[in-house]
Amino acid sequence: MAPIDQFVSRTDAAGRPHRQPALSGPANIPWRYWCVGFILVLMPVVANSFVLFQIFGWAFILGMVGLSLMFLGGYGGMVSLSQMAVAGLAAYMVAVFGMSGVPQVSLGWPWWLAVPAALVIAVAFGSIVGALAVRTEGIYTIMITLAIATAFFYFVRQNYTIFNGFNGFNQVLPPQLFGVDWRQPVPIYYLTLGFATLAYFLVVYVSRAPFGLALQGVRDNPRRMAALGYNVTAHRIAAYAFASFIAAVAGILLVWLNAQVSPGTVAIGPAIDILVIAVIGGMRHPVGPFIGALIFVTIRTFALDILVSLGIPGERFQLLVGLTFLAIVFWSPDGILGLWPRFRQWLTSASSLTGDRGGKP
């Protein structure tokens, strides 16, 4: 479908193919990666624990859920709003199988049993959602996944035997592994950073592996791929399974960071927040969702101060996020990532009259 291609084509706004940095050997890693890596690793030296915990911890986790959406939307051409439900299911399952403050439900398994069980269930759920959603295209996929996410929210809120209904679970703590309390700000910063980095490189790797390339082929022209002998449906469902895995890992980190999970975690608002995050950052490259998540979390954290300084009541956070989102989707369909090539395009088009307008094919 043309409109989705516009969001997710493999070329940047200027029409050039994305540069594909080689990952083999440290000498080939671009200097940008080193810079970002150094800054992130050394962050605890300068940042206080509030910033580490409330901003970066959240941004990495929401960025991972956004990354799973980016993988589906960017490489698969399928925009799913049920990724937060998958993450939430994994979070719930960790609470159900492992320890929590609700002993009548929680089974109390050790973490090395509870975590894989949660991952398996969440990935299975995400794959079933995918199997339903891949029968449809474009806007229909959005509607169906939104409806499934809503149904999941209502189910979780009503079900007391497994999900403990309205109250959810509290005191879901990460395991005390290697003598470290992983819920302290610095350890959880590195924990979330580590998994976010792994997820990022995993997505980059898969996008260049045969499976990822076939998926992008399916996105661009499903009929041709089917004619070439690829099983289009299977590739799409597999993409859902892979994205669900990333979302599930993020969900487990989320419940450990938060120490609790409740129906509010998987409500419609958070599900749309994930879309907002992925779109603000940009859906063309795996780094986009993390940028989007950082911006989103920063706005959410400091909205009160920003709004009060502008003379607007502080509780209008949604307004600020909504207007930011609106401005970005209106003027830069590729999110923040799309602004940079546009800016360069604008610089070059000032000197040449033949340059085509970036971003609007």
Add this chain to the structure above:
Amino acid sequence: MIAYYNRHPVWSLVVFLVVAFFVWAIFAAWPPGLEAVLGKKKVFLNAIFNGITLGGLYFLVASGFTLIFGLMKNVNLAHGSLYMLGGYIGYGVALATGFWLLSFVVAFVVVALVGIVLQYAVFRRMEGEDLRQTLVTIGISIVLADLMLWIMGGNTFQILAPEWLGGPVRLPLVTAVKSSGEPVYMTYPIVRLVIFLASVVIGVLMWLALNRTRIGMLVRAGVDDRDMLSATGVRIQRVFVLVFAFGAGLAGMAGVVGGTFQSVAPGEDTRFLLASLVVVIVGGMGSIPGAALGALIIGLAEQVGSVYFPTYSVVLTFLIMVVVLAFRPQGLFGRTR
């Protein structure tokens, strides 16, 4: 209908049996054994009537949504916000002037104007880019929801129906038979019946307008092949604006209905957006009869479900959607593209 029977005799039989059972259960006096299974007939009848009238409300919301989508392929996920805006406007007008009927007119006109603004400012700029439309309208609905929360606060408002529509009416349906042999008749709020009839009238008028008038012909032609229609010299943008304004106005009017049936409160926009999504997915995108059938099914499922298995009644509607999707992805009345 006959063609459908010829193609799917088994499904037709199932549908016929279900409908026949409901009709019998509504009109007949119940045999003693049935009450043990289904509970009191009064409760059952109330659930059915609530479901049908709720279906009328859903139809008002979803028909505008499906019309806009069917003709223009415009994905307006701010439709729920238009509904809520209509509800607040209707509440304000009814409170200020005391004329309940006037609030429908004002809500229709104002929300239709908002729809025209949306059509000019958003959809005309990104024609055919459905993902971008989706995102922009999600953004608009976030902003509108917060603006309305800012202005109206988090309170719940109910629009009061006028005196002449207040109170219940006795229907010629027997709910029970007293031991003396005297039948007990069902009573039901008259305002819900009137509004349901009004939505049926609107639906029939829409069908007539679409199938019997020139503008309806243009709209239908636009649904089928809008490039060809514009090539024949029709000012298709004008048709688009009209249809968009009408669809948005319907949502605004539905907001007044919803405010009278239930209430206007923050969060209703998402609820009705989702309801219209489910209704048009079940009924088939772009089909007015589909919206009517879908609205009826979803309204009934919600109300009957809330009586007979209250815990998961909300999940039931989504379950219906999933089942429909699994067997008929294009919806019950949808056409394969």
